[in-house]
Amino acid sequence: MALYVIGDLHLSFGTDKPMEVFGPHWENHAEKLRAGFETVREEDTTVVCGDISWGMNLAEAREDFLFLHSLPGRKIILKGNHDYWWTTAANGMRFLAENGIDSIVFLNNNCLFYGAVALCGTRGWSCDPDGSEQDRKLLRRELMRLETSLKAAGEREKLVFLHYPPKLLTCEWTEAIDLLCAYGVRNCWYGHLHGPGCAQAFEGEYRNVRFRLVSADHVQFIPQKILR
Ligand SMILES: [Fe+2]
Ligand SMILES: [Fe+2]
Numbered sequence: 001m002a003l004y005v006i007g008d009l010h011l012s013f014g015t016d017k018p019m020e021v022f023g024p025h026w027e028n029h030a031e032k033l034r035a036g037f038e039t040v041r042e043e044d045t046t047v048v049c050g051d052i053s054w055g056m057n058l059a060e061a062r063e064d065f066l067f068l069h070s071l072p073g074r075k076i077i078l079k080g081n082h083d084y085w086w087t088t089a090a091n092g093m094r095f096l097a098e099n100g101i102d103s104i105v106f107l108n109n110n111c112l113f114y115g116a117v118a119l120c121g122t123r124g125w126s127c128d129p130d131g132s133e134q135d136r137k138l139l140r141r142e143l144m145r146l147e148t149s150l151k152a153a154g155e156r157e158k159l160v161f162l163h164y165p166p167k168l169l170t171c172e173w174t175e176a177i178d179l180l181c182a183y184g185v186r187n188c189w190y191g192h193l194h195g196p197g198c199a200q201a202f203e204g205e206y207r208n209v210r211f212r213l214v215s216a217d218h219v220q221f222i223p224q225k226i227l228r
Contacts, residue, residue: 004223007049007191013063032221050080050163118153124164
């Protein structure tokens, strides 16, 4: 049994959204993902850190979910800024059940478990200090969601997954990092950054938390093993 993580699959089976426009490394990226999942087994779990499907609604995202379902193991997904199909987790769960998709679960205002370890997280938002009042409002709401998730974990060891980077080279979401420290979190994975944007990523240890970027193109479309 192993735990993996990857972000930003940006699947587009049901929409006309060729990813090659973002660089030649995105060519045939679904096939690259399938190859990347070859080492993942049915008993394993993979956390997917948002930006899953370009579908604008669940009907458009259906083929992408079926593709994800066809990959081995349990997939725990959280919301990214491009997941427009996401209305409520309840709607999503109903849709998955109706389509016989039983290998995907939502990490949303809750925490899930991998053995004795709690998997916590939320989407997050941009930490740009020049953001608008609306951005600050979204950050406050996301902070509450992160705390709800951490609280749900109780005393267990907590791993945190976000879509947005909580820390870049140039700015940070201090309140979220404070929360990670308060809850004794030592590891945080995130996505959202792509291509040249990855140069903005902070990867390494800061305030006793280890941060890593796992957007699909940044990790060559290979899920990263984080626990056995
Ligand atoms: Fe993305
Ligand atoms: Fe994103």
